[in-house]
Amino acid sequence: MTADEKVTLLHGPMLGMVPQAKRPPGVTIGAGYIPGIARLGIPALVESDASLGVANLGGVLRKGDVATALPSGLALAATWNPDLVYAGGKMIGSEARAKGFNVLLAGGVNLVRDPRGGRTFEYLGEDPLLAGRLVAAQIGGVQSNHIMSTIKHFALNDQETGRNIASVNFDEASARESDLLAFELGIEGGHPGAVMCSYNRVGDTYACENRFLLTDVLRRDWGFSGFVMSDWGAVHSVGALTAGLDQESGEALDTKRFFSTELSSALLAGEVPMAAVDRATLGILTAIYSQGLVDHPVIGKSAIDYAADGAVALRAEQQGIVLLRNQDGILPLKAHPRTILLVGGHGDLGVLSGGGSSQVSPVGGLRRRATATGSFTGYGYGGTPPLEALRTAFPDSVITYIDSTDLPATIAAAAKADIAVVIGEKFSSEGVDVRDLSLGGGQDDLIAAVAGANPNTVVVLETGNPVVMPWRDKVAAILEAWYPGQSGGTAVAQVLSGAVNPSGHLPVTFPADFGQIPNPVLPGSTMGPPSKQDKALYGSAVTSPTFDIGYPEGSDVGYRWYDARHAVPLYPFGFGLSYTHFAYAGLQAHGGATVRVTFRVTNTGTAAGADVPQVYVTLPGKARRLIGWSRTDLAPGQTRTVTVVADRRLLARYSVQNRGWLVAAGPVKVEVSRAATDPVLTASVRIAAAQLQP
Numbered sequence: 001m002t003a004d005e006k007v008t009l010l011h012g013p014m015l016g017m018v019p020q021a022k023r024p025p026g027v028t029i030g031a032g033y034i035p036g037i038a039r040l041g042i043p044a045l046v047e048s049d050a051s052l053g054v055a056n057l058g059g060v061l062r063k064g065d066v067a068t069a070l071p072s073g074l075a076l077a078a079t080w081n082p083d084l085v086y087a088g089g090k091m092i093g094s095e096a097r098a099k100g101f102n103v104l105l106a107g108g109v110n111l112v113r114d115p116r117g118g119r120t121f122e123y124l125g126e127d128p129l130l131a132g133r134l135v136a137a138q139i140g141g142v143q144s145n146h147i148m149s150t151i152k153h154f155a156l157n158d159q160e161t162g163r164n165i166a167s168v169n170f171d172e173a174s175a176r177e178s179d180l181l182a183f184e185l186g187i188e189g190g191h192p193g194a195v196m197c198s199y200n201r202v203g204d205t206y207a208c209e210n211r212f213l214l215t216d217v218l219r220r221d222w223g224f225s226g227f228v229m230s231d232w233g234a235v236h237s238v239g240a241l242t243a244g245l246d247q248e249s250g251e252a253l254d255t256k257r258f259f260s261t262e263l264s265s266a267l268l269a270g271e272v273p274m275a276a277v278d279r280a281t282l283g284i285l286t287a288i289y290s291q292g293l294v295d296h297p298v299i300g301k302s303a304i305d306y307a308a309d310g311a312v313a314l315r316a317e318q319q320g321i322v323l324l325r326n327q328d329g330i331l332p333l334k335a336h337p338r339t340i341l342l343v344g345g346h347g348d349l350g351v352l353s354g355g356g357s358s359q360v361s362p363v364g365g366l367r368r369r370a371t372a373t374g375s376f377t378g379y380g381y382g383g384t385p386p387l388e389a390l391r392t393a394f395p396d397s398v399i400t401y402i403d404s405t406d407l408p409a410t411i412a413a414a415a416k417a418d419i420a421v422v423i424g425e426k427f428s429s430e431g432v433d434v435r436d437l438s439l440g441g442g443q444d445d446l447i448a449a450v451a452g453a454n455p456n457t458v459v460v461l462e463t464g465n466p467v468v469m470p471w472r473d474k475v476a477a478i479l480e481a482w483y484p485g486q487s488g489g490t491a492v493a494q495v496l497s498g499a500v501n502p503s504g505h506l507p508v509t510f511p512a513d514f515g516q517i518p519n520p521v522l523p524g525s526t527m528g529p530p531s532k533q534d535k536a537l538y539g540s541a542v543t544s545p546t547f548d549i550g551y552p553e554g555s556d557v558g559y560r561w562y563d564a565r566h567a568v569p570l571y572p573f574g575f576g577l578s579y580t581h582f583a584y585a586g587l588q589a590h591g592g593a594t595v596r597v598t599f600r601v602t603n604t605g606t607a608a609g610a611d612v613p614q615v616y617v618t619l620p621g622k623a624r625r626l627i628g629w630s631r632t633d634l635a636p637g638q639t640r641t642v643t644v645v646a647d648r649r650l651l652a653r654y655s656v657q658n659r660g661w662l663v664a665a666g667p668v669k670v671e672v673s674r675a676a677t678d679p680v681l682t683a684s685v686r687i688a689a690a691q692l693q694p
């Protein structure tokens with residue numbers, strides 16, 4: 001390869017920002033494009049977002065193009081089912097390939113540290129083991145199509161406020177045991193071709209020029225052999241190349257063309273060694289060849305079986321819906337009710353999805369598009385409308401919809417109906433965090449009023465984040481349906497009718513109130529606008545002067561924080577009800593080199609269903625942490641034996657001094673639980689001391 005050919009691979013535009021006449025012919029417009037080298041048979045990288053389907057920025061990138069929309073990341077995580085998440089990745093990867101893409105910018109795995117995070121809906125929850133194993137499955141599914149996936153956003157980009165300027169500062173050991181562990185597990189298990197470094201700074205150095213992250217952790221410690229691409233507009237120097245960044249994505253969004261014109265000058269001036277270009281080129285080519293982009297080239301476009309793909313999205317939502325409350329077994333709605341009133345949440349239009357780069361225009365399109373402050377895509381409703389799905393699921397019932405703008409009329413209608421189903425919706429988006437944890441828009445009052453008029457009120461939540469529920473004890477039942485995806489309306493109706501037994505379990509804690517979370521005041525939320533100098537220095541995307549983000553919880557993200565502080569959340573991590581019941585027995589726990597437990601799960605109820613028994617350990621002086629789980633489908637009366645073996649990193653603390661994991665000898669409490677705060681079987685074992693290399 002010539003020097004110019006190597007540099008060609010190191011940068012590229014968003015094709016949508018390139019004048020039509022200058023665009024390569026026949027290339028599908030997506031998020032990014034890196035030219036290939038025809039002389040050498042190296043294909044161009046044609047890149048699309050993202051983790052929930054082939055995104056289309058609200059229909060802007062490819063007018064009229066649609067794709068199957070998976071339910072949100074939290075819904076996928078709530079399935080606790082790696083095989084299903086793999087199937088979801090395989091499906092969206094196949095649609096990306098059919099549309100002409102050979103890179104899918106999937107694999108979002110930032111931990112949910114703050115429940116207000118604007119991209120919480122995209123991610124896989126608060127626990128590094130659950131998120132890491134599920135993102136590995138997603139990446140594996142995407143890449144099974146011989147296209148490349150990313151894992152992103154590396155690292156600690158855990159809030160949207162100030163994402164282009166803020167510096168996350170906290171100790172390395174805590175990062176290694178939480179956010180970085182999720183990435184480590186995802187890379188080990190999924191082998192992504194690329195890592196996408198994030199916008200934020202870590203320890204005052206931008207993630208995309210952070211030698212500690214991109215060279216020491218990623219390559220020296222984890223042996224990552226692919227390449228690092230930047231997030232779009234996340235490059236701030238040509239020196240990023242020597243720090244470990246390999247490719248500048250969406251180059252027009254940066255303040256300079258760092259990996260083209262600036263790099264050429266720096267090479268000529270000897271400021272950047274050619275060896276850095278060779279390292280970057282090797283990483284990119286390694287990913288291209290190892291992911292099959294040469295041996296299985298994406299040529300043109302091909303047909304998509306949207307019905308079959310919609311069935312995958314349906315299965316994901318069926319297993320991702322979490323039943324939070326079911327007073328007196330009102331659900332499933334056994335004897336089909338004569339009349340059902342569906343209230344609010346645009347239930348006649350479709351279901352809600354999250355905003356930003358991951359937004360998919362679902363099959364059937366997005367209806368009623370609306371703008372939202374801070375969201376560059378706005379939002380709309382798509383997929384199967386809940387009203388239509390309810391009518392299919394309850395053919396003998398009279399089902400009416402009311403949009404709740406006229407509250408007295410809504411209350412009157414609710415009083416007459418056998419059942420009232422209220423949809424509580426809350427939009428969230430990349431680019432902006434939500435201000436609080438309430439549903440907003442007067443929905444809390446609406447739900448309370450409907451429940452006051454009808455004791456048989458069921459609430460279905462379409463939210464991207466955890467929410468508080470001041471009306472919780474007034475309603476009969478509550479489902480968390482997240483952003484339900486292409487066939488989500490159908491899945492909700494099937495759970496209400498009992499055709500599907502809900503089996504989702506929370507991948508994120510639902511706080512009772514702000515006072516319980518580590519940073520009650522969202523870092524940066526009180527800053528003023530950026531100065532001209534800030535914009536010049538940090539890029540035009542900055543929304544505030546620079547500020548620091550500290551995470552007092554350290555590695556005790558989510559339920560671990562609540563455990564350490566003996567705080568009782570509204571709903572705990574791992575919680576989820578079923579229409580049947582499960583018993584756990586026969587715990588056998590073994591210590592030594594690691595923790596190994598076996599126990600029996602029995603379906604003691606009358607309906608088939610799936611349970612997710614979780615296994616937690618508590619080390620002396622530490623908060624409990626998840627070491628494993630098993631999603632188990634059981635017929636009534638059926639018993640199955642489950643075995644869980646701990647990854648020893650979860651029994652260890654990270655030692656910066658020893659640059660490795662240290663397992664201390666001593667007693668460990670073991671719990672087999674229904675949720676983080678609901679142990680059923682307990683034991684104590686002793687583990688041996690060990691030092692694990694990274």
Ligand code: GLC
Nearest residue numbers: 031049050105152231232357
């Ligand atoms: C966005 C996102 C990233 C996405 C990229 C391309 O700003 O942070 O997740 O893949 O840019 O759209």
